[in-house]
Amino acid sequence: MEDNVEVVTIDGKDYAILKEINHSNKTFLYLSNIVDEEDNLIRKLDEKDNNLIVPLESEKEFEIACNLLLKYIVN
């Protein structure tokens, strides 16, 4: 079974958006390079402009994003 997966270009590379998770007015995006499975990253939607996909601001934010993904998997 196949899914349609949205693709965005970051730093010249194409990434598929695998998952989005909303939490406390923030939306985290979990992305994977479509030609390199080892190249993964997490981004978020800018809080002021939801059309903008931006890097995470801190290690703390990264930990929160990881925590959310784990909760999603467990549940």
Place this chain on the structure above:
Amino acid sequence: MENERYLNEYERIKKRSMSGDFVDRQQARKERRQIRMQKEEKLRRIRRVVVAASFALMVAASPVLIHNFVDNRIMDSLVMDFKTEVIAPETHRTDDNQHYFYDEADIADKITSMDDIDEAVYLLQVNVGEHNTNQILEHTDYGSFDGFKEERGYESTEDFMRRTREHILDKTKNEENHELSNMMQESDKDDSIENDFQRMGEK
């Protein structure tokens, strides 16, 4: 080895997540950029991120964990180097090829010529065990492992191993900091050279 792979993946994802371009999603959606992906592949890719996420949580929950992990990697590297350079060349097979033995005198010569005898005996002990360490130290002025510990001020083997490990780790980290400091000083020198050229130009 597995932990190192996870750590590398975790560090890579973290670094990539906190840097790079902003992306206008609305523009990307206008271009209707999509691909078809098998559910299994999607799950597999998410799992990779989950592994890194798990490691992230372990690190967040216990900074001691990552600290110990780095220390263990340093010690593993030193033990392996010692084995390659000191022990392996002095390890020989018996004539029947059923056993091996150490050239104890040659190993003793090597360790007594090293700058840091405590470090050398620590690495020896980790590699060949207490009995063989004792046999090898019989070929030195210490006479035995007990003689070495007494002369160097250690109460027991446990005391020696614990204190020497701390000493080795401190020394290794200080050497790395010193190297970094030298690199930064070199970079400062370059700046002053640039200033000299600038001043010459102004004349």
